[in-house]
Amino acid sequence: MTEIVLECFKTDVLFCHVITEQAAGVYHRESRKGKYQLTLKEAKVVCKYEGGTLATYNQLELAQRIGFHICAAGWLSGGRVGYPIVKPGANCGGGKTGIIDYGHRVNKSELWDAYCYNPHAKQCGGVLTDPERIIKSPNFPDEYEDQQVCYWHIRLKYKQRIHLRFLEFDVEDDPSCLSDYLEVYDSYDDLLGFVGRFCGNKLPSDIISTGRRIASTRMMAAAHPVVSGLLPLLETLEDISVSSTEQVDAYLTIASRLSGEDGKEFATAVGKQFTRLCEVFKTHVSSSDSELCNAALQALGFCVFHSNISAGLSEYEAKQLIVTLCDIAIKSTDKNTCTRALWVISKQNFCTEVIEKEVQNIVAAMETILTRDQQSMVVEHEALNLMMRLVEQAPVQMGETAVRWAKLILPLVVHSAPKVRLRAATALEMSLPLFLQKQHEVAGIIEPLMISKMIPELQKLFTTKNETYVLKLWPLFVKLLGKSLHRGGSFINSLLHLEELGFRSGSPVVKKIAFIAWKSLIDNFALNSGM
16 A cells, blocks of 8 residues: 655646556556566566456557557567557657557567556556645555556646655565556656656655656556466466467466466465366367477476365376376377476376376386387486486385386486486486395396496496596496396406496596495495305
8 A cells, every 4th residue: 555645846837748557458568577578478478467468559559549658669469569659759759659660570589568458457546736635545544456557647837846755655565576566757758757666665765856847656566366367367278269379378377377486376276276277288288289288288287286286186187187198208209298298297296195006107108208219318307307206206116116117217327418317327326225125136137238238338438537427326236236246257347347447547536436336346245155
């Protein structure tokens, strides 16, 4: 709530132009980063955040005719850019009035502001000419409502000055004052006369105009995310007549809101509508339109990550969702779609009972995906994330299937992509206790894998400045192989060759790690009392 006392200093002639900050449902928005920071897609998101859409050229033109004046170019519907000018000026529109039209932009990644349209947005404000006046926010002394745009334009006689004195001030706090705020201008336009933007509950200092310009004050209250954020997005997703581009934007907006500063609050709203939202998810995650499919998967991932949303699904619904995601990951020929489907499963916070029952099916899906002829680094990396997530959620069931997925992890520790092999090494170390429960069976698959592929690749890595990586893996292999190493032979000799390379290194650090690795082998042989 805000309350301002105005004191005017008298002189002579009255200035008569009137402008408005919102008219016929059209209003101006800029990025949280500041002026001219929005692509076309981002501009659409900004408008949808408040329950609106990008304004059309005709809507902006109608608003301009009744006084809408903003000196900032912004995106319009269809990728057009322009801005409305009521009063001609050298600094705004080059002395012209009407819509300053930049036309339809070929490059939709250009950065501009946005002109939004929401005919249901609340308006307040007015033109003030009284010598003294108290300005109050709507509902004062109670809280103002969401989605308010109030613009007070103060007209005075020539050479009069305005004294703004703040008696009470309590506007929603925001580090950058970009959500709810009060702005003061000491000018007709909003280009040269900006005085300040205020939010929070600290009382601003008194403001006195220069006496040569007209002062205006603007109060902006952002739309409440629950009321005006989710439902328009949901309606867009349910409307079969809406273009896939708009539905992609709607999904990306949901994902952005759930991962943003107000994620917890927005998640509460999504949770209340999640059953309804799941109906459109079921359709769009299987869409042949890869962009729509991936956007739906991205939004779904952020939904099920929030436990208060995922808890709203029944055990049967959660199971069906996992089955659908596994099916998408297996059948999709698009690596991004496959990766995104695995990502959703790895991010979920379903109840433990659901995951425990689905471990076999998920592992089977990963076996199919990771044994294809052609592989993708991003798919392999996400599959490793998923296995680590399953170890956290269902260790008993993952222990029972350890031999199956050990075959998937082990070859990846020598992957050519550093990102994948480092993740595989982390997964191997994390899973070691489960592998040791089935050490005999796991050792049986490690030895032929190492002979045929892994040891030659480890030697290559050693000679390409990855010595510490190789030597840190060595103790893990020793633990997994256990007593099978006691047989001796060419296999253990090839392992020992890696140790030799470490001891021959000129680096003290590498030699130290080699010694630690060697000690793990000594400890292993100590298990055999007959040696």
